[in-house]
Amino acid sequence: PVQIGSLTNWLNVSAGYYNSLAVKTNGTLWSWGIGGQGALGLGNTTNISSPVQIGSLTEWNSIYSGGYNSLSIKTNGTLWSWGANDVGQLGLGNVTYYSSPKQIGALTTWSKISGGLYHALAIKTDGTLWVWGRNFDGSLGLGDVTNRSSPTQVGALTTWLFASGGRRQTSAIKTDGSLWTWGNNYFGSLGLGNTINRSSPLQVGALTNW
Numbered sequence: 001p002v003q004i005g006s007l008t009n010w011l012n013v014s015a016g017y018y019n020s021l022a023v024k025t026n027g028t029l030w031s032w033g034i035g036g037q038g039a040l041g042l043g044n045t046t047n048i049s050s051p052v053q054i055g056s057l058t059e060w061n062s063i064y065s066g067g068y069n070s071l072s073i074k075t076n077g078t079l080w081s082w083g084a085n086d087v088g089q090l091g092l093g094n095v096t097y098y099s100s101p102k103q104i105g106a107l108t109t110w111s112k113i114s115g116g117l118y119h120a121l122a123i124k125t126d127g128t129l130w131v132w133g134r135n136f137d138g139s140l141g142l143g144d145v146t147n148r149s150s151p152t153q154v155g156a157l158t159t160w161l162f163a164s165g166g167r168r169q170t171s172a173i174k175t176d177g178s179l180w181t182w183g184n185n186y187f188g189s190l191g192l193g194n195t196i197n198r199s200s201p202l203q204v205g206a207l208t209n210w
Helices: none
Strands: 012-016 019-024 027-031 048-053 059-063 070-072 079-083 098-103 110-115 119-124 129-133 146-151 161-167 167-176 178-184 198-204
Touching: 012 059, 012 146, 019 059, 019 070, 059 110, 070 110, 070 119, 119 161, 119 167
Parallel strands: 110 161
Antiparallel strands: 012 019, 019 027, 027 048, 059 070, 070 079, 079 098, 110 119, 119 129, 129 146, 161 167, 167 178, 178 198
């Protein structure tokens, strides 16, 4: 481990496939790494080897860095994205690339974000789970393999607590402590005791202490 600078006011960090994001305690957002396809959110595609501030706002909170795409939730509950968008992974209803943060819809009820290499996940304050992007092997959990370019709700449950995406699969924990997985299962990555792909959430065992 090598320290980045000497500052002691970093709050959140997320390491993506090619780039990283960080938020300071003052709410400013910073990025560095490969800037291809606008992944750094700096309005260009330049590679950066040291943290550079994205804009001048001081209301950034949660962050997620994917492949060439990134997500962030502001303190006001709005959801933002930027970078590569070839399969709709920015959730903006199109496949246009953006090199600066763009707001996804107008809602102010987003709470948590995560995702995989080409898909994204978000949980609202009401406990509902939303997904978008590439739907490799059912990784969106919507019962099909169709890509989505806008946030789409997974079922109707309001008990999702945490979700995390891999390259082609997704895992989630509910408020009752149960563990659920879906998507690619070639090597048993879903933890279900087999290698069958799943396009809808399936509970892993019966434990409720995850």
